[in-house]
Amino acid sequence: MKVTIDQDKCVASGQCVTAALDVFDQRDEDGIVVLLDANPPAHLADDVRQAAAVCPALAIIIEE
Amino acid sequence: MTTTVNPAENDSAEAPVYPMERASKCPFDPPPVQQAMLDQDSPLAKIRLFDDSTHWLVTRYADQRTLLSDDRLSVDISKPGYPHESVQSKDAAEGGTLSFATIDDPEHARLRRMVTAPFTIKRIEAMRPAVQRITDELIDDLLAGPKPADLVDAFALPLPSLVISELLGVPYDRHEFFQDHSKTFISRTSTDEERMGAVTELATYLGGLIVEKMKDPGDDLLSQIAHERVAAGELSVPEAIQMAVLLLIAGHETTANMIALSTVALLENPDQLQALRETDDPKAVSAAVEELLRYLTIAHNGRRQVALEDIEHDGAIIRAGEGVIMASDSANRDPRVFADPDKLDLSRDARQHMAFGFGVHQCLGQPLARMELQVVFSTLFKRIPTLRLAVASDELPFKYDGIVYGVHKLPVTW
């Protein structure tokens, strides 16, 4: 699985961090998404899919 | 359905009035006429508002997700054709300045990003002990007072007000002032004049506080706005005040109603309540909160937008200048997404609900709201295991015509 994020689209909702804490974080200064792991391991795949599904700004793109 | 006709030119008498009426015995369920629209062929249904204007209602989950991500739809309430909630909101749109909730990108994004920092998951988690303390203190006071008590007045309203005071950095000795004026602002028994007066007092007070915090900043939201934005000339003091008022208003009544209405729903579903009362698992509590958000969808008057261009969607056409309302309550009861949607099931995975909206305007305060609700519902029924309604549930005054759904009063005893 390969993950990319679009920081320009992100609205700092934090939903991805709640869904997959090991893969997404937020910048301290404005809450914008930071990608911690662009190639997350298989056991996190469901959480990452969940993060992409709940991202309100469609800022998370997954290639399986 | 003919989708090429401008609804304004159409005979509006046949379109049902929105918001529609809930069924009398089902205070938690969306209006039946609206729910029936989930099964119609077209993604759009024509509805009529208080001022006789007609607009499109979208009920299905998938259609709403697509349209709420479409930047050809605008949240700008000053645009002609916008589907207003009331005469008051229509008048306000003509007179007042706009908050970022009613401004489109890119300006919306610029303003929103100025206040996102305190709402990161990390910062909100750091507030959890303070919210736990506030919750425990309010429950102490409740238990020490007379019964029956009104849970709205004694618990649901003060809690978010105290939490927002903490977040903004309102000093402790002004919390009561802050709470009284917010309450006047949202009370149904206040006159328009009293409401205006309350906002003016709050705004004046917040303005003074912002100026103070420019000189002597603390670790709070107003200090951050004062120090980083106002001092740098990115925001004027009036703009900063307006943002603070937006946060206060957006976060107070919503959270309060969610606390009170969830309590009713849980008391009416004792088996679900028992599971919640007995669990110590934060994951189970968090799942329960998501399900309550989905099931109750208290922002029940729809996300409202107006088309800037013609938009073709699934065989239907929304013309430029036509209003579109996304019924979040129906999306959250769409059986294509949520199995057995009318059942409150605290163990289901409801995380994809739209109770906070969807798209770039999705609720900024959601991490805070979630944390507050998690603290409340892992505390309230453990500390007061015998908590129960002090009146029959069909005597509860539901806020059928409120901008936010809930109960006006919640008499409880224990």
Ligand code: HEM
């Ligand atoms: C359970 C409690 C809450 C509910 C159900 C709720 C619901 C909503 C909804 C439905 C929207 C509109 C989203 C859209 O148009 O797509 C919204 C926006 C907003 N909410 Fe909340 N909210 C809650 C609590 C809070 C809190 C605690 C705060 C802040 C302290 C807050 C601040 C805001 C702001 C600033 C916006 C405008 C966001 C924007 O336009 O970018 N809300 N909320």
Ligand code: SF4
């Ligand atoms: S879920 Fe989307 S909008 Fe929210 S913080 Fe993550 S990337 Fe940003």
